[in-house]
Amino acid sequence: MASNDPALDTPLPPGAALYGDAPGEDESWEEWDPTEESVRAVRGRHRVAKQRGGLARSSTVLGVGVIAAVGAGGMATAQSKPPVSISLPDSLAGSLPDLGSLPGVGALLSHGGTGADAHGGTGADAHGGTGVDAHGDASKTAAAEADRKIAAAPLSMAGLSTSEAEGGATDAGEALRARILQQAGQQKAAAVAEAKAAAEKAAAQKAAAEAKAKQEAAKVQAAAEAAKAAAEKKAAEEAAAKKAEQARLAELAAEYSLPVGSYTITSTFGEAGSMWSSGHHTGLDFAAPTGTPLKAIHSGTVKSAGWAGAYGYRTVITLEDGSELWYCHQSSIAVGAGQKVTTGEVVGRVGATGNVTGPHLHLEVHAPSGTGIDPMTWLRSKGLKP
Known part of the structure; x- marks a missing residue:
């Protein structure tokens, strides 16, 4: 030492x-x-x-x-x-x-x-x-x-800066502390502002998404309601049309009548077979006992009444629109050519004349052009149900 x-x-x-x-x-x-x-x-x-x-x-x-x-x-x-x-x-x-x-x-x-x-x-x-x-x-x-x-x-x-000295600061430590606190405050304020901006942005995005979802839901609901309304309207229109058709047929039914009161359908239009010369059936057969009255389906004029070969005794009635009704295989005829008949009036009786296998009415319907059509469809179009 x-x-x-x-x-x-x-x-x-x-x-x-x-x-x-x-x-x-x-x-x-x-x-x-x-x-x-x-x-x-x-x-x-x-x-x-x-x-x-x-x-x-x-x-x-x-x-x-x-x-x-x-x-x-x-x-x-x-x-x-x-x-x-x-x-x-x-x-x-x-x-x-x-x-x-x-x-x-x-x-x-x-x-x-x-x-x-x-x-x-x-x-x-x-x-x-x-x-x-x-x-x-x-x-x-x-x-x-x-x-x-x-x-x-x-x-x-x-350690004081010129601005701090001019501002009246005399202690470097306090000035440094003040700068640190100021910087911390600025950083905190910036963080708060950033968080607030992020929250506002997220809230805006969420609100936009919710608004878009509501808009889409409203569109879907509107489309569903429109489809429902269209379906209801269509159903109502169909019901109205059906009702109108029923009313029309009911009105026609008052003007039209089935040719036989009691019968059995034995052959329909278009059936194929060797029994018919054309190879297929050209009318609608109402089987009934011989002598059963035959009625005028609608008002018209008797075009012809008499023997017609394979058709036996036949009566042809012309309607106002030009259509013709053929009553074939009658046992007897009650009207003559040129005679006016009304709906339900007796024009003859069921028989088995001509090319037949038993007593029945062979009914044919011809359009104004002369073409044969299905009697079943024509009768139903007039409100009748054979």
Whole structure:
């Protein structure tokens, strides 16, 4: 362990503590007591200012002074406290940096002062002289003005921006805290605004989707209602048409009548067979006992009445629209040619004359063109149901 010499009884000025030189003849001791009014904030890189005794009043040189004081063998203390002797290990004492190698200190020492400058010597610069550099008094005056401006700013303003200083801020920590809080507030406000915008966008999309779904549902419902209405209308129209047809047929039925009151249908129109000379049946057969009365189906005029070969005794009645009704195989005829008949009037009787196998009425219906048509269909078109 290396033991340092005890501190002096009388506190030395900071300059003497750093450099170990006594004041010159024209110099005097002055105690340095930094206050908020005597120093100002350092902006950018650290700047060093001189004191009368040659000591810089910046945080950097203060730190250097503390290190130098520890290395020299003691800690500088206030006048109100007694000096204390400090011992350091050899390894620590040998590793302390040289003052001239510290950033900013070499430049401070180059201006000259009580301590030795970068070139060595006491109170003289590299060009010779005592306490005065080559630039003369003008350089001293500029340095003193710079010292005065630097000393006028409080240390607490270090790190403040120009806008913050102009706004009245004096504490860098509070200014930093205010900036952090402001930034956090801005970020929070941005996050809230973003979340609000996202929520509004989602709500708008949801409302649009719901509106679209409702619109589609309304379209489907409208289409279903339209289809239902069309079906109901069609059904109503069909019912009305059916009713009208029934009314028409009922009216026609009053004007038309079946030729036989009691009968059995034995052969229909179009049946094929060797019994008929044409190869197929050309009329509708109503089987009934011989002598059963035959009635006029509708009002008309008797065109012919008499024997007709294979048809036996036949009566032909012409209707107002030109259609003809043939009554064949009669056992007897009750009307003559040119006679007017009305619906239901007896025109002859059932028989088995001509080419037959038994008593029946062979009824044929011919259109005005002379073409034979199905008697069953024609009778039903008149409201009759054979």
